[in-house]
Amino acid sequence: DQQVKQNSPSLSVQEGRISILNCDYTNSMFDYFLWYKKYPAEGPTFLISISSIKDKNEDGRFTVFLNKSAKHLSLHIVPSQPGDSAVYFCAASAGANSKLTFGKGITLSVRP
Amino acid sequence: NAGVTQTPKFQVLKTGQSMTLQCAQDMNHEYMSWYRQDPGMGLRLIHYSVGAGITDQGEVPNGYNVSRSTTEDFPLRLLSAAPSQTSVYFCASRSTGLKQYFGPGTRLTVT
Numbered sequence: 001d002q003q004v005k006q007n008s009p010s011l012s013v014q015e016g017r018i019s020i021l022n023c024d025y026t027n028s029m030f031d032y033f034l035w036y037k038k039y040p041a042e043g044p045t046f047l048i049s050i051s052s053i054k055d056k057n058e059d060g061r062f063t064v065f066l067n068k069s070a071k072h073l074s075l076h077i078v079p080s081q082p083g084d085s086a087v088y089f090c091a092a093s094a095g096a097n098s099k100l101t102f103g104k105g106i107t108l109s110v111r112p
Numbered sequence: 113n114a115g116v117t118q119t120p121k122f123q124v125l126k127t128g129q130s131m132t133l134q135c136a137q138d139m140n141h142e143y144m145s146w147y148r149q150d151p152g153m154g155l156r157l158i159h160y161s162v163g164a165g166i167t168d169q170g171e172v173p174n175g176y177n178v179s180r181s182t183t184e185d186f187p188l189r190l191l192s193a194a195p196s197q198t199s200v201y202f203c204a205s206r207s208t209g210l211k212q213y214f215g216p217g218t219r220l221t222v223t
Contacts, residue, residue, distance in 0.1 A: 009152075032210050043116070043202050043214030044155070089155060093210055099145070099170065100210060104154035 003027045004092050006103035014111050019077040021106050023090030026071065030092040034100065035064060035075050038087045047088070048075070051096075080110045114138050116215035118203050124221045125193040133188040133218050135203030141213075143206045144186040145170070146178065148199040149217075155202065161186055193222045 005024045013019045023033075031052040036044040050057040050064045050073065057064050063076045077084055090103040119134045137144065145160040147170075157170030161180040175197060177189040186205075190197060200219050204212040 006154075034210055036214075041217070043204075043216050045214070046211045049210065091155075096209055097143070099157055099160055100212065101157075102147075102155040104152060 001026075002103075003030075004090055004101050004103040006090055006106050008106055009104070010107040010109070012109045012111060013080050015082055016079045019075075019080045019084065019108055019110070021075040021077075021088050021090075021108065023073045023075075023103055024071055025073075025092050027092070027094065027101075028071070029094035030101075032093045032096055033064070033066060033073050034091045034093075035062075036089040036091060036102075038089065038105070044089060077108075080108075082110045082112050084108060085110045116203055116205050116213050118201075118215035118218050120218060121216070122219050124223065125190070126223055127193060127195060129193050131190050131193065133190075133201055133203075133220070135186045135188065135215060136184050137186075137203075137205040137213070138184065139205060139207070139213065140183060141205035141207045142183065143212075144180065145204045145212070146176070146186070146188045147202045147204065148172065149202060150199050158188065158201075190220075195222045198222045 034049040035047040037047045038044040048062050066073045087105045089105045091100040116137045142163045146158040147155040156172050159178040161167045200217050202217050203215040206212040
């Protein structure tokens with residue numbers, strides 16, 4: 001039973017436009033959510049996080065939105081750049097010091 | 113500050129062989145984890161440790177052993193390799209909070 005779902009395996013956007021990556025979760029105990037970015041042949045790197053006490057967190061071009069009632073979060077990248085092309089993983093945790101549960105990932109391609 | 117290091121980068125094993133994947137971190141992090149990444153499956157937790165001497169199972173622990181004798185090192189042992197263990201393995205560490213630092217990965221092929 002997959003608790004963190006990234007239902008779209010891939011997304012392609014034009015450079016300069018907005019990329020919206022979606023993530024759904026089923027476990028109502030999850031209260032911390034993170035996004036990781038992964039380039040080929042490298043380990044994932046932390047991108048941005050949000051706790052359930054917030055509904056938005058922004059860091060430069062990256063914004064994460066959390067809709068607790070819908071158990072849905074999304075990552076917005078504005079403007080998208082070719083260097084953003086990577087696999088993006090959504091992850092969730094029940095508690096600040098608990099183990100992370102990852103989604104399957106979304107491959108983002110940003111076309112020049 | 114090297115962060116999280118993993119060795120080897122690549123390994124080919126025959127079915128039934130054993131080996132140890134090494135992981136070390138120099139950030140004095142208490143929490144360390146092992147994940148495997150398979151196509152279409154995302155990152156799945158194998159084993160984790162919340163401190164030296166303490167380990168626990170994750171989502172897919174069968175066929176793997178771990179130990180944590182020091183804060184720095186968290187080796188993953190494959191006892192009898194199987195083709196189903198062909199994967200990319202990532203080690204990660206973190207202090208308090210959830211921001212994990214991942215190593216570069218070990219690509220393992222079992223024939």
